[in-house]
Amino acid sequence: MKKHTIAIVDDHLLFAQSLGTLINSFPDFEVAYYASHGEELIDKLASQGLPDIILLDINMPIMDGIKTMAWLQQHQPATPVLALSMEDNEEVVMQMLRHGAGGYLLKDIHPKELLKALQSVVDTGFYHSEIVSSAMDAEKAHKDNPDHITDRERQFLKLLCTEMTYKEIADSMNLSPKTIEGYRETLFNKLNVKNRIGLAIYAIKNDIYEV
Structure with missing residues (x-):
């Protein structure tokens, strides 16, 4: 049976090669090639x-992971991408998800989770790692009917998927920051999520915000 091919984009050669050795040990996967930054990947x-x-990877010279993900979203949107980084910053995670990444993994994950993630991407196109899943009950958000979200809450969800701060969202909606905090807390409870990442994923998966 033909193996699923993987491209590893990471400027740390030793890590990339070690990761490649691990992936090549999985029965159904093999590394097709390596790239040290986004421009090399495009080539x-x-x-x-x-x-x-x-x-x-996220932090790379010449063309970093976020810029590369934006290019892939525009030119190769059907190719699944898993972010793999040491960065666990909420805004970085959100930027990658906004640009269409199918999941976000930290580099210290267990090999079994990596295999699970790769298989999930093959089967479904995405994988909710702990850093993402801790933000939301992914299965619940996927199945929930968003009809109980009010129009103003939907507007708020759209805006929080952008790079706007909560204060900027309040200004855009002509509301006070305190009211925006109220929307946020209400949606945390409604959707059973814990932070902005969870709200953004809910909005993306329920077509409130299109990536």
């Missing part, structure tokens, strides 16, 4: 073809 996509999955 290899053209010369060596599309992999089944891209594992994408």
Whole structure:
């Protein structure tokens, strides 16, 4: 049976090669090629073809993971991407999700979770790692009917998926910061999520905000 191919995009060669050795030990996966930054990935996509999955680091020279993810969303939106980074910053996670990443993994994950993530991406196109799943009950959000969300709450959800701060959202909606805090807390309770990442994922998965 044909193995699923992986492209690893990471400027730390030793880590990338170690990761490649691990992936090649999985029965159903193999590394197609490596790239050390986004521009090199773009060149290899053209010369060596599309992999089944891209594992994408965030902090890289020349063209970092966020810029690369934005390019992929525009030019190769059907190719699944898993972010793989040491960064656990909420805003970085949200930027990658907004640009269409199918999941976000930390580099210290257990090999079994990596295999689970790769298989999930093959099967469903996405994987909710702990850093994402802790923000929300992913299964509940996927199945929930968003009809009980009010129009103003939907507007708030759309805006929080952007790079606007809560204060900027309040100004845009002509509301006080305290009212916006009230919307946020109400939605935390309604959707059973814990932070802005959870709200953003809910909005994306329920077509309130389109990536």
